[in-house]
Amino acid sequence: xxxxxxxxxxxxxxxxxxxxxxxxxxxxxxxxxxxxxxxxxxxxxxxxxxxxxxxxxxxxxxxxxxxxxxxxxxxxxxxxxxxxxxxxxxxxxxxxxxxxxxxxxxxxxxxxxxxxxxxxxxxxxxxxxxxxxxxxxxxxxxxxxxxxxxxxxxxxxxxxxxxxxxxxxxxxxxxxxxxxxxxxxxxxxxxxxxxxxxxxxxxxxxxxxxxxxxxxxxxxxxxxxxxxxxxxxxxxxxxxxx
Numbered sequence: 001x002x003x004x005x006x007x008x009x010x011x012x013x014x015x016x017x018x019x020x021x022x023x024x025x026x027x028x029x030x031x032x033x034x035x036x037x038x039x040x041x042x043x044x045x046x047x048x049x050x051x052x053x054x055x056x057x058x059x060x061x062x063x064x065x066x067x068x069x070x071x072x073x074x075x076x077x078x079x080x081x082x083x084x085x086x087x088x089x090x091x092x093x094x095x096x097x098x099x100x101x102x103x104x105x106x107x108x109x110x111x112x113x114x115x116x117x118x119x120x121x122x123x124x125x126x127x128x129x130x131x132x133x134x135x136x137x138x139x140x141x142x143x144x145x146x147x148x149x150x151x152x153x154x155x156x157x158x159x160x161x162x163x164x165x166x167x168x169x170x171x172x173x174x175x176x177x178x179x180x181x182x183x184x185x186x187x188x189x190x191x192x193x194x195x196x197x198x199x200x201x202x203x204x205x206x207x208x209x210x211x212x213x214x215x216x217x218x219x220x221x222x223x224x225x226x227x228x229x230x231x232x233x234x235x236x237x238x239x240x241x242x
Contacts, residue, residue, distance in 0.1 A: 004121035008178020011120060011138040012113055012171045018146025019167040023160050032148050033220030034227050039141030040212045041231020043204055046137035049239045051119060051201035059194020067195035071115065071202025078111055079210055106166050109145065110173055111207075113138075115200035117174040121181025122196065133238045140231075141212070148215070 021027070055064040116138045123131035150163050188196075216224045 004124045004182035005175045005179040007124065007135060008117040008120050009171055009175030011135045011178075012117060012142060012174025014139045014143040015109065015113070015146035015170050016164065016167045018143040019150040019163055022147040022150035023154060023163060027147070029219040032144050033216045033224055035140075036144035036148070036212055036216040037220060037224035037227040038231040039137070039144060040208045040216065041228040041233070042137040042235045043141045043208050045232045045235025046134045047201040047204045049235060050131060050133050051197045055194040055198040055201070058190040060191070063191045063194040064198040067198030068202040071199035072206040073202075075111070075203040075206040076210070079206070082107065082111070106170075109149065109170055113142070113170055113174045114177045115203045117177035118181035119197060119200045121178035121183075122193065125182045133235055136238065137235060141208075
């Protein structure tokens with residue numbers, strides 16, 4: 001149980017680490033874009049090679065398909081709502097236009113983090129060990145999110161303390177979400193686990209294509225395609241060492 005809590009918090013802690021670097025270290029946007037692209041590739045790989053594959057094997061294609069499409073639809077619906085509130089570019093380091101809401105950025109980041117963290121806890125419950133592929137994927141992808149979002153928030157007048165408190169809360173919620181995945185999903189049927197895992201995968205895929213890929217390409221150009229491919233290949237290699 002405590003392993004799930006700690007692992008989820010560690011995976012989410014890179015948001016806070018990225019925020020620290022974004023606040024106190026000036027990095028070129030192209031470097032941020034490449035880190036984001038690499039994290040995107042790893043997240044896509046984790047969703048396919050770990051979440052979807054295991055869901056299909058344990059629960060069948062029907063439950064997996066229902067969960068995957070539901071996750072994608074729910075994330076997209078929430079993201080449409082957050083976009084109206086000013087959270088559509090929550091991973092961007094650009095100065096936000098008037099009316100762009102830091103609160104929407106905050107809740108959008110929580111929306112990104114919770115499905116990933118729940119699945120980390122669920123994986124520990126099922127296998128008795130840490131699913132390193134997903135943990136590494138979440139850690140790497142959260143880093144540029146915290147970095148670029150913090151740069152953007154700072155440009156809009158948010159204090160360093162307020163930014164760090166926001167991302168600190170995200171870290172705590174990531175750990176609690178992982179603990180919830182471990183604690184509340186015990187003795188759950190394979191079909192239900194398949195729906196939950198594929199639901200998270202659908203949310204992750206919708207998130208990276210909606211928020212991470214566009215921002216990475218805008219800052220890094222066509223090279224991000226190759227870097228994303230490297231991330232995907234890395235996730236495949238990691239699956240062979242689990």
